[in-house]
Amino acid sequence: MGYKIGEVARKVGCKVETIRFYEKAGLLPEPSRSAGNFRLYSDSHLEQLRLIRHCRSLDMSLDTIRNLLKLRLHAAENCREINDLVDAHICRVEAQMKLLTHLRGSLQKLRSQCSGPEASGTCEILLELSGCECHGAGVGS
Template structure:
């Protein structure tokens, strides 16, 4: 199948498929005489795994590790368990951070409970006078990036 068909079957943009190829997550596809990429069932399965892992918010390095074990089916999977336990810890930490963010936003929202002129808006005035909280979009030691706009390719 050509890249467009693979993209359609996996609901994955063509650019993202090419990105995963460049990152070494997908093997090089065969080429036609006209230099079109030709993908097989192996690519389809592997891309489906990658997409599922991304939906679980796993990093490309985590996915690389999981694929390495997938490619070596006789290996001991202890490292896979450790990886997933670590990822669960990351998710728990993010949930905690998001709850703190929600609390902060609710407190900010309470500073303006009536309609005023923008110059008298408690939220806007509070944002201008309160010291900034530590930056929320920061990379953790596990390579995860925190923050709502930090997500990379699908």
């Protein structure tokens, strides 16, 4: 009765430790235990774990997923909020894309500074990198 953790990991395609981690992080309810203290998961656990992994593959944070799981408890009434949550995540992804596009531009410009070995005495790339002051914010995953 119930799947052991290794079985679940195989079915869902993640590591055993990740499952235990989600439990401690409050994303997956504690399953029942066997006589020998092994975790025994139900189909609903399996489904919830798949949801979590799917959301993670879409790069949602665990916090966002926690919110989604709360909303799921009354999915019908929370239709609006669920859509908002997904929209907010799309916004985050697009913001990241914009940052990366900008970054790539800067890098390509930097790269083009190089006039080849022995052309000049110095490395133009290093010159540019240490020259100006930058207050960049990084990409922040």
